[in-house]
Amino acid sequence: MDARPKTRQVNRERKSPPPQPPRGAKQIVIPMTRPQYDDLWHQTDRLRAFLAGWAEAAPELFPAGFDQGDRLHGLGRESRKLPGVKLRKIVLADGTSYWLRPSFVTGYMTGTVDELAYPLLLAAHGVPPWLLTIGFGHSDMYWYRIIERLGRNSLVGTTVRDAARLPAHLAADEHHADWAGQKGYVATTVGGGCVLGVALTASADDVHLQEAYGVFAAEARDVEPEYAPETVNTDGWAATRNAFRAWFPKIAVVLCFLHGFLKIRDRCRKAHELHRRIWDVYRAATAEEFRRLMDEFQRWSEAQTWTASVSEMLTKLWNKTESYVVAYDHPGCHRTSNAVDRPMNRLCRLMYAGRGLHGHRGTSELRLRGWALLLNFRPYARRSNRPRAHDSPAHRLNDKRYHEHWLHNLMASTSLMGFRNRVPAIR
Structure with a gap:
């Protein structure tokens, strides 16, 4: 007789977010290649002119009050992982300080865009970490954590770069997932062709789904405090409808x-x-x-x-x-759930390839959010010889990009971790 398989005991309840802002929220990411970095980074006057150009072209990359004056305040320590790379400190007129990071350096100084673009593109299509280790070195946990760390960014704020582009019409559904040997639910919100909300919850009742969809509501209102979507398309599950009506009382629920x-x-x-x-x-x-x-x-x-x-x-x-x-x-509005089914099917295949979710609620959800960002920013497949008007779902939603390279564009979009109003600067 086969032995009964052991299941890992994990935390299935959502914890309150910590009172302090995440570390990456004090990093301003500037679209910049390595040659530009070598040429400008140590030249104060030229770097300030470079920053001023981007502050005018893309003010959403910079914190509030950046236009009131600032001063460069030296360099950080050289990265042990990336020799020759240093962050620069900048202090605003009100005394708050931030770190400047070029977009060719990925978050947490884990690598460069040139090194990680192809492996992460493969990861977005379901290639598991152990295969990435064989092909590109490092370790399985290195690749696992790169995706997990991506998920720490605001999913809405990173994807939607202009508050006016927040979609008025949404689609939402829950995927039934295998979570450490038990059933879990991935509450997914889609709008404008991008995944804007992914939250893992232990149950699909009113209380749990309201809490799960509340993550999307909080991030959307960080981008636009008065955000109120017009419609959401759902299936017939009452708890889903009740959750959206609780967060957006005037929303119209469209039955799929x-x-x-x-x-x-x-x-x-x-x-x-x-x-x-x-x-x-x-x-x-x-x-x-x-x-x-x-x-x-x-x-x-x-x-x-x-x-x-x-x-x-x-x-x-x-x-x-x-x-x-x-x-x-x-x-x-969305009259069917195709808008959420298609991106959610990709997440389902990624979870299936990993035989479900195996970690605690926090780490499992971060991995799902990291996948969602890769899906939003990864380039479209080529179609015959006809050029595409947009490179990725995020490019189509925003109708703008910071760099032609998809991972440069994603890294620049993670400036301040995508937060606009809710996360204060570090003093």
């Missing part, structure tokens, strides 16, 4: 039409005429047309012979007509 269709399709996969008629209803251009087509579809369905399970799902579909009609009051 795809979920209603899938429940029918899974019970009669060969009924192609039925499937076609359902999607004909979905394609209605107006609310009135949707109601009319749904009535016609109901009369046609009642004249057919279906199994009891199919009839039950059909009845649920047309009984939810008014819930589906809500979408017509909000042009541009």
Whole structure:
């Protein structure tokens, strides 16, 4: 008889964030290559002119009050991991101090963009740490922690560089994950084609999901304190709807039409005429047309012979007509959950490749957040010979980038760890 497998006991409850700001929140990341660093970093006047140019072009990279005056205040110690690389200290007019970091250096001085761009691109596509170790050296935990440290940045603040670009229409769902031998739920929020919220929770009830989606709400309101999305697309799970209504009382919840269709399709996969008629209803251009087509579809369905399970799902579909009609009051909203399903499927494959999540809640969630940032900033695949208008989901959302290289762009976006208002500077 096989022995019963042992499961690791992990902390499954969310802890309050520490009162002090994270260490990286005092680092200003400047888009800069290694040749520019060698040329400018020790030349005070030229470096100040370089900073002034970026402060005008991309003020979101700099803390509030940067335009009131500053002074360079010497160099830090030389990095033991990266010989020849030193951070520079800068002090603002109010006395708060920050460290300047060039974007070719990754967070925590763990490597350079040139060294890590290809391994991290592979990691974003599911290559496990042990294979990265074989191909690029270091150790398995080195690669594991690089992704985990990425997750310490604000997911919303790093991805959305302009508060005006915060999406008005969201989509949200929970993935059922294997978490240290027990069931966990990954509450995922997507908007503008990017993953903006990933939180791990032990249960899918009202209390736990409100807490999980509250991480997204807090980060979004750090970027824009008055942020109030117009709609969110969800499945029929009441706790998800209640969580968003608790954080955004005026939000309109749009019921996912795809979920209603899938429940029918899974019970009669060969009924192609039925499937076609359902999607004909979905394609209605107006609310009135949707109601009319749904009535016609109901009369046609009642004249057919279906199994009891199919009839039950059909009845649920047309009984939810008014819930589906809500979408017509909000042009541009997500009428199906495809917007969240596609990026969430990538996270699912990454978790499957690692056979689930194995760490405590904090470390497991950081790894998920690090993956999400890689998915937001990794370059699109090439398509024939036609040039793409945008390089990545984050580039498309912001319609701007700080550097042509995707990892330079990600590193620059992590300036101040993506925080704008909530995290104070270090004195």
